[in-house]
Amino acid sequence: MKAVVLLSGGLDSTVCMAVAQKKGLEVYPISFNYHQRHSIELESAKKVAAYFKVKKHLIIDTNMNRNPGGSALTDSHIDVPAGDVERPDIPVTYVPARNLIFLSYALGYAEVLGAEYVYIGVNAVDYSGYPDCRPEFIQKFQDLANYATKATAAEHKQIKVLTPLQDLSKKDIVLLGNDLQAPLHLTRSCYNGGEKACGTCDSCKLRLKGFAEAGVKDPIAYL
Amino acid sequence: MKAVVLLSGGLDSTVCMAVAQKKGLEVYPISFNYHQRHSIELESAKKVAAYFKVKKHLIIDTNMNRNPGGSALTDSHIDVPAGDVERPDIPVTYVPARNLIFLSYALGYAEVLGAEYVYIGVNAVDYSGYPDCRPEFIQKFQDLANYATKATAAEHKQIKVLTPLQDLSKKDIVLLGNDLQAPLHLTRSCYNGGEKACGTCDSCKLRLKGFAEAGVKDPIAYL
Numbered sequence: 325m326k327a328v329v330l331l332s333g334g335l336d337s338t339v340c341m342a343v344a345q346k347k348g349l350e351v352y353p354i355s356f357n358y359h360q361r362h363s364i365e366l367e368s369a370k371k372v373a374a375y376f377k378v379k380k381h382l383i384i385d386t387n388m389n390r391n392p393g394g395s396a397l398t399d400s401h402i403d404v405p406a407g408d409v410e411r412p413d414i415p416v417t418y419v420p421a422r423n424l425i426f427l428s429y430a431l432g433y434a435e436v437l438g439a440e441y442v443y444i445g446v447n448a449v450d451y452s453g454y455p456d457c458r459p460e461f462i463q464k465f466q467d468l469a470n471y472a473t474k475a476t477a478a479e480h481k482q483i484k485v486l487t488p489l490q491d492l493s494k495k496d497i498v499l500l501g502n503d504l505q506a507p508l509h510l511t512r513s514c515y516n517g518g519e520k521a522c523g524t525c526d527s528c529k530l531r532l533k534g535f536a537e538a539g540v541k542d543p544i545a546y547l
Numbered sequence: 548m549k550a551v552v553l554l555s556g557g558l559d560s561t562v563c564m565a566v567a568q569k570k571g572l573e574v575y576p577i578s579f580n581y582h583q584r585h586s587i588e589l590e591s592a593k594k595v596a597a598y599f600k601v602k603k604h605l606i607i608d609t610n611m612n613r614n615p616g617g618s619a620l621t622d623s624h625i626d627v628p629a630g631d632v633e634r635p636d637i638p639v640t641y642v643p644a645r646n647l648i649f650l651s652y653a654l655g656y657a658e659v660l661g662a663e664y665v666y667i668g669v670n671a672v673d674y675s676g677y678p679d680c681r682p683e684f685i686q687k688f689q690d691l692a693n694y695a696t697k698a699t700a701a702e703h704k705q706i707k708v709l710t711p712l713q714d715l716s717k718k719d720i721v722l723l724g725n726d727l728q729a730p731l732h733l734t735r736s737c738y739n740g741g742e743k744a745c746g747t748c749d750s751c752k753l754r755l756k757g758f759a760e761a762g763v764k765d766p767i768a769y770l
Binding site: 384385386387420421422423424425428429431432433435436455456458460461464465467468470471472473474 | 587608609610643644646647648651652654656658659678679680681683684687688690691693694695696697758
């Protein structure tokens with residue numbers, strides 16, 4: 325059986341790949357080049373895909389949000405803020421409708437491949453406040469998926485969206501990844517696009533906290 | 548008030564633009580260059596946008612389905628069949644998850660613009676059998692939209708997906724377009740990419756039937 329896996333090259337999606345492969349599924353990663361500031365993460369995605377010896381790694385090029393703007397992750401005029409993961413509002417690093425767009429492509433790809441699963445590494449515990457990482461959002465997407473494609477609407481096939489990391493903290497994700505021997509050394513989480521991770525943005529802070537709490541040494545290089 | 552309008556350059560989306568503008572909304576068309584075989588329709592979309600004197604016409608470039616394949620509209624190895632609009636199955640011109648992907652971008656764009664509406668010219672009467680043109684699909688998307696973005700999930704704004712052509716036949720759409728003085732002469736509906744419309748594919752047949760039943764002369768050129 326086949327599974328499409330949304331792979332950013334970050335910690336979460338890489339552990340998600342490891343979970344899907346461990347289940348014996350044939351994994352088909354899909355990644356996006358959306359002119360994100362941290363496009364170096366796409367290089368990580370390629371290395372992770374190669375590590376898993378996948379048959380094919382689909383990379384979708386899209387100029388989404390380069391024109392509309394509105395996010396620090398795609399607009400070079402907005403600074404990525406230093407991390408303050410305790411604040412309650414949605415950060416400027418939020419990209420409008422990103423996970424919805426990514427899942428939509430993944431669903432279409434799953435239909436083409438005849439895959440039964442779409443894996444996405446969202447988690448609602450240490451989730452930075454993005455609305456499209458919440459379980460309610462995923463559930464609504466699943467409801468929609470059953471109506472959206474030829475496979476699901478006319479041929480009564482199921483394409484299930486799975487979120488194995490949904491209830492895990494970053495600490496749990498690090499422990500799970502370690503356990504599954506996921507290639508954590510190839511992953512990138514930093515919002516800034518430098519060769520080494522900055523260690524100070526939201527994403528770096530969450531990651532470092534997770535590794536620290538797990539008692540595992542983060543194998544990547546920091547500034 | 549602002550409205551994002553999905554504009555393919557075809558008859559339906561152009562009439563949809565006219566409906567939105569007639570309501571006094573500031574229209575923001577969004578079109579897609581997805582390496583469709585009939586990319587000449589993008590030229591029509593540009594002409595239609597210019598006709599409506601829009602502030603901005605957003606064109607999203609994406610290689611969707613060029614790699615995954617699976618549709619006669621994006622894969623040059625599959626022939627576009629001559630029209631037989633009576634057959635009950637979903638035709639090979641179906642593009643996996645296309646309307647879902649388009650609506651997802653439109654929703655993100657609406658959020659960035661602060662628009663309250665997304666218009667899409669789907670109709671379930673003469674709809675060629677695509678699952679993602681049905682009212683059930685649109686309703687499920689609306690349910691999801693309320694959970695998908697910062698605007699709708701956290702700020703309690705509504706972004707409404709409107710489908711003014713949902714219950715109209717092609718005849719009704721032609722009559723409505725004529726009535727609103729929509730630029731029908733600039734539209735393209737043909738699935739084949741020639742300079743002149745083929746007159747024989749599904750889309751041309753539906754269009755010609757609609758004009759004939761409406762008693763309106765189709766202003767575009769046919770082979």
